[in-house]
Amino acid sequence: MEYKFRDIEKKWQEHWKQTNAYRVSNNSDKPKYYVLDMFPYPSGAGLHVGHPLGYIASDIYSRYKRLKGFNVLHPMGFDSFGLPAEQYAIETGQHPAETTKKNIATFKSQLDKIGFCYDWEREVQTSDPNYYKWTQKIFLELFNSYFCNTQQKARPITELVEKYSTKGNKHFTAEQWNGFTELEKEEVLMKRRLAFSSFGEVNWCEALGTVLANDEVVNGVSERGGHPVVKKKMRQWYLRITAYADRLLQGLETVDFSDSMKEMQRNWIGRSEGAEIDFDIKGSNKKLKVYTTRPDTIFGVDFMVLAPELDLVNEIKSAEQTEAVNDYITYVKSRSDRERQAEVKQISGCFTGAYAINPFNGTEIPIWIAEYVLAGYGTGAIMAVPCGDERDFKFAQHFNIPITNIIGSSFNGTEANPTKEATLENSGFLNGLLMKDAIAVANNKIEEMGIGKRKVNFKMRDAGFSRQRYWGEPFPIIWENGIAKQLDEKELPLELPHVAKYGPGPEGEGPLANITDWVNTPEGRRETSTMPGYAGSSWYFLRYMDPNNSEAFVDRKASDYWNSVDLYIGGTEHAVGHLLYSRMWTKVLYDLGYIGFDEPFKKLLNQGMIQGSSRFVYRINGRGVEKLLADVLHTHFAEYDFQNSPNSKIDFVSHKKQVAIEVTGNSRIDKNDTKRYWSKETEMYQFSIISNYEILEKYRTGDLINFLTKILRDNISYLSNSSKQIKYFASSKQLGLFGDEGTDAIHVDVNIVDGFELDVEAFKKWKNGEYANAKFLFEEDGKYICGAETEKMSKSKYNTVNPDDLCNQYGADTFRMYEMFLGPVEQSKPWDTKGIEGVHRFLKKLWRLFFDEVKGKVWTDEKPTPEELKVLHKTIKKIDEDTERFSYNTAVSAFMVCVNELADLKCNKKEILEQLLVLLTPYAPHIAEELWSELGNTGLIIDATYPVYNAAYTTESSKEYPVSINGKMRTTLTFPIDVEQKDVEPVVLQNEIVQKWLEGKAPKKIIFVKNKMINVVV
């Protein structure tokens, strides 16, 4: 009986489905455990082997927890709104809903083949109106709430209205408020709403008439078409995530994320303590407000830098500098934020002609604008201290701005020193103070003088929440006379209307703006933007708890039962976007009393990326063969330099299984220059070889051809068996023959390469026979060996591997275990299909412990030996520990070690094997289920009792100690387990090898670490 994994896996997948084996109830006596994967965007390309890495890890943990007696929620769904589907719709006219549906079906069938224990009855799709109804509802909650600074939490906006109308605030009295028009009131409230509308900059492409994503902008022009892209102000929706900045920071202390993940979030939030200082501007009544974290360096300010887009720039620029300033602003508009910060080598900036006045010593400070200062951070203006800041220093050097030294010898004049430890000089009232102490002194003085105040700043900006797109959640908002009015909850979901085409609307609005009868309602004009991708994904973990609830987005009872996600698995690419947004949404919903916890994810496990391992074939190009011919000819015509002589052009044609050489003059070659390497008509390569008249004089043409044919045949063997066409692929080892220049590397589909060996026949059929007539230069053993490189996994590089193929070829269990065996889950690693066979062999070897191909059943009811029990219990301990700490790669090898040892012991005993199967269930559920039932069990193995480790079986009576001399291991000695140092020393010293190293001398010291090692210091 052999291991028929295809039949087995199909059988159990169907059985699990029919018996609802993985259905999860919200009512259970068991403790709950919630395992979640970051749900995928269902792309048209389908799953590749990179996707399931995290899914397998979470599936293993879910099954493990269930075996350990937990009620485990392990759902899956789809983040199905997104730009690619819309882009596809623009190109093909197919409705995104249609393509999305198709893609989801593909994803699901692929996922099902891997044998995950999802409860599909809980599936969510963010683009499903039944789902986005609730995304819209939560948006309205955000819209109708404000962040109360006193209580530090979200409160209904009605409370604020109540406060204004009875008490007013510091800007207006209650009477004034009550006298405001509706529009005036609304503008005030808009400044507090958690979801609010304001003006913000977008990437505007005039030529395409549309707003572009950062992804679609490359070097200041549109990716498609290369049209110019500029910043444009548009009305946008935002989420006031900055209000939650402090709580998002504090919350990090309570969750189990990796330190690097927390660090990334902290950096993103970017909390800094500093001061805002107002500077007078010479000859103007305007003030310049700068934000600085280093007020201690105020006497070292040599210039100011403003973000070029600040309105203040136009108000203060001098007449002489106006043109230069305007030109510079135009330049900056074409630059992305990232370009503006990244390219430090290229220093750019422009003097405004204005001066600020240092309030402490009256110094006039020139005011510049430069792209490296962004309007969105701080006040959009900085005070530059070249002696203490590298970028300021380079700027000063570049523009010849004199540098003031306020830190004496700590500044060497050739580079900035950002220290806080130096003593201040040249600094008026701060002289003699340590910089770090001077910060508070300076702040006090600034506040005392009323020219500024302490300020906590955040790098994080409010989150843009509008997209000028079709395929996203429509906003439940109608604009009435400039006032955003919400739709009544009864009208939700506001479904996406059908559009005829997916192109942009007028004035950069989204496609929805084109549907006039949808946009225009009796009350007013609908909002035509849609919500961004992270809207639906910010709260989906809640919907899984109660996916079919039509009364609420989640029932409070259900969310109280399941609480936060216990284990969340996904990639680091979501570190700052998705994770911060969903943390914010959770906090808002908690503040408003909808849920009882304010962090969505208790523990986060980051899975590494699986990189592609690309394969290359090397195609000989004209340059290589030309060079080779020239080299060969050179040995026979040493007096001529074929490569370097300007007249040395040679025509070479392969024809009718013969090598022929056609000698022509320059004129013909020049005319046919474009056909020089490949001639379509003759399907031949033409190579310029000789047009050297001296040679022509020496040989008659016919003789020359014969001669060249002969030497070429002698020297380049492959030319002799050439036929009509020369389309050669050089193997990687033969590249030296041509050099890198002489070949073009072509990505070849990794699925037709076995390890590094190309399947030549498959290659000839690949790409509809594009290479059907190719010839190859093989290795000595007749194989074609490909080149390799690790790159991102992508269709265009032909390095994607479909899990379906692997499941068909080796089975889901092999695939699951191999993905885990590759290395630590958190680490990125390249995919290598070849290695999968080792895992497959392991499962076959496991199978043979139960069944022999010829003899059939071999397992027995015999009593296990102590040796066998030791192997089992060692494994139980190891698997338990490794699974618990997500070290799945070492767990897989522990299984291998166990099966190898049991096979060596010829152990076929049910008592041992049965427990091993339960251990294996999370990793290889199908084979475990099959063998479990073959052993005569009736229930599912997922409901079996998890084996318990018994230390009594594994205790040893002695230990083999490594004996080192000066830290280098020289020999080993075996001692009883409870041995003491005094018992060890004489034995060690008597040891032959130790004596040899001692060379008669007495040891300085003998170090004995119980249960570890012995070290003799000489």
Place this chain on the structure above:
RNA sequence: GCGGGUGUGGUGAAAUUGGUAGACACGCUAGACUUAGGAUCUAGUGCCGCGAGGCAUGGGGGUUCGAGUCCCUCCACCCGCACCA
């Protein structure tokens, strides 16, 4: 630029607390069995050296009886940076 991560055999990796570096696999070499082998089994496999032994965890330095692991410094590669999801 800022932020994060990773560097160990030909390859993926292991070494959980500073204590026998390379477990477990892939690949490779030799052999057995077989009509056959992309099945299975056996042996070998970090590098140099006949050997004793020496050298090895990206490079350099340090702490320690002992460093892949801790500290300093340099280098290389990968990922993210706010409208990809």
